[in-house]
Amino acid sequence: MATKNAPVKKSTTAKAPKTTSKTPAKKDAAKNLSDLFEDGLKDIYWAEKALAKALPKMHKNATEPKLKTAIADHLEETKEHVRRLEGCFKALKKRAQAKKCDAMEGLLEEGKSIIEETKPGAVRDAGIIAAAQKVEHYEIATYGTLAAYAKVLKEKDCLKYLLSTLDEEKNCNNLLTKIADTNLNSKAIND
Ligand SMILES: [Fe+2]
Numbered sequence: 324m325a326t327k328n329a330p331v332k333k334s335t336t337a338k339a340p341k342t343t344s345k346t347p348a349k350k351d352a353a354k355n356l357s358d359l360f361e362d363g364l365k366d367i368y369w370a371e372k373a374l375a376k377a378l379p380k381m382h383k384n385a386t387e388p389k390l391k392t393a394i395a396d397h398l399e400e401t402k403e404h405v406r407r408l409e410g411c412f413k414a415l416k417k418r419a420q421a422k423k424c425d426a427m428e429g430l431l432e433e434g435k436s437i438i439e440e441t442k443p444g445a446v447r448d449a450g451i452i453a454a455a456q457k458v459e460h461y462e463i464a465t466y467g468t469l470a471a472y473a474k475v476l477k478e479k480d481c482l483k484y485l486l487s488t489l490d491e492e493k494n495c496n497n498l499l500t501k502i503a504d505t506n507l508n509s510k511a512i513n514d
Pocket residue numbers: 371400401404462488492
């Protein structure tokens with residue numbers, strides 16, 4: 324039997340996991356944090372535009388009025404997120420350019436299948452919330468990172484835009500949690 328409070332023995336023999344060799348960088352690879360920042364902006368710019376196109380379908384398929392309102396409100400916010408990103412590109416004196424975001428494409432694809440795989444009503448609503456929260460978490464992670472970069476790079480205008488959007492993504496996620504907790508998940512048990 325293990326002794327209570329016994330010190331945890333740290334292994335000194337752990338070996339680094341076996342990997343293949345380092346991945347060579349592409350020709351246009353980011354060379355510094357500014358490049359990485361700009362690449363991240365292009366990526367989330369694509370993601371926000373794709374989300375603006377996908378949200379109406381989620382809205383149409385939702386039943387609970389509070390959920391429908393939350394999605395409709397977030398669609399308007401998402402359009403503003405697109406405009407704020409355009410503001411970021413402008414502040415950087417760069418052309419607003421979208422680069423396909425594989426992560427968002429996958430999340431939206433998953434959202435589409437969850438709609439097809441659920442009966443309309445509380446169960447589909449619970450599925451829509453799950454899919455939407457995955458999207459919001461992705462956005463929160465992305466904007467958190469980009470805001471940290473903007474801070475280090477002293478891009479004050481960008482930082483302001485990114486933090487405003489980050490706040491709205493967090494609020495949306497919290498609202499979705501509240502709707503699921505107070506209304507939906509319990510209804511979905513018996514739907
Ligand atoms: Fe957004």
